[in-house]
Amino acid sequence: MMSDIDNSVVVYGAGYSVYVRIVRIVLAEKGVSYELVPVDVFAQEGLPADYIARHPFGRIPAFSHGGFDLYETTAVTRYIDESFDGPALQPQATRERARMNQIIAMLDNYAYGPMVWDVYVQRMEPPEGQHPDEAKIADGLAKTRRFLIALTDLVGDRLWLAGDTPCLADFHAAPIFDLFQQAPEGAAMLAEFPSLVAWWERIKVRPSVAAALA
DSSP: OBOTTSSOEEEEEOTTOHHHHHHHHHHHHHTOOOEEEEOOTTOTTOOOHHHHHHOTTOOSOEEEETTEEEESHHHHHHHHHHHBSSSOOSOSSHHHHHHHHHHHHHIIIIIIIIIIIIIIIHHHSOOTTOOOOHHHHHHHHHHHHHHHHHHHHHHTTOSSSSSSSOOHHHHHHHHHHHHHTTSHHHHHHHTTOHHHHHHHHHHTTSHHHHHHHO
């Protein structure tokens, strides 16, 4: 395992980004010091040319550790967990690790778009000069309900999403749930799932999560 003082760690992205927050939470959980280099994907002047060289798809975050460059959040968080000292953030048991990977994929494929873009953005930060798209919000809520039902069934009575201790799935979910519950409709829907409300109350007060979401 490498110490966090062996090589510099740099995260490129914007503090408001869900996926930048995920990486920052994981770094904090591992006790890794890092530099956050601001990159705004919505800047009027566009992305800097050198950033496109770092991330050819123009997304955030990008990550660098001692000259090793990496992008795609799930690859980055697994690399951080496996490369630095600190508590293990992936279950050792094969089935729990598979469940963790399943939930992360569900978050990316079925939750992030509806919960963040369709519900939170439309209700809380609609595009300038536009009213919230009520049809998009309704559709996002319907898709989110399906996701929350599926997630509740998978989690059962566990304290954390994929086992007895927090793992990468919990830290992947936290920034998504944070934005969703800021929308009134999101908070109302989440309240229908008491086990997930209890999980949210536990995860949001962890120092790593609270700092990233501040």
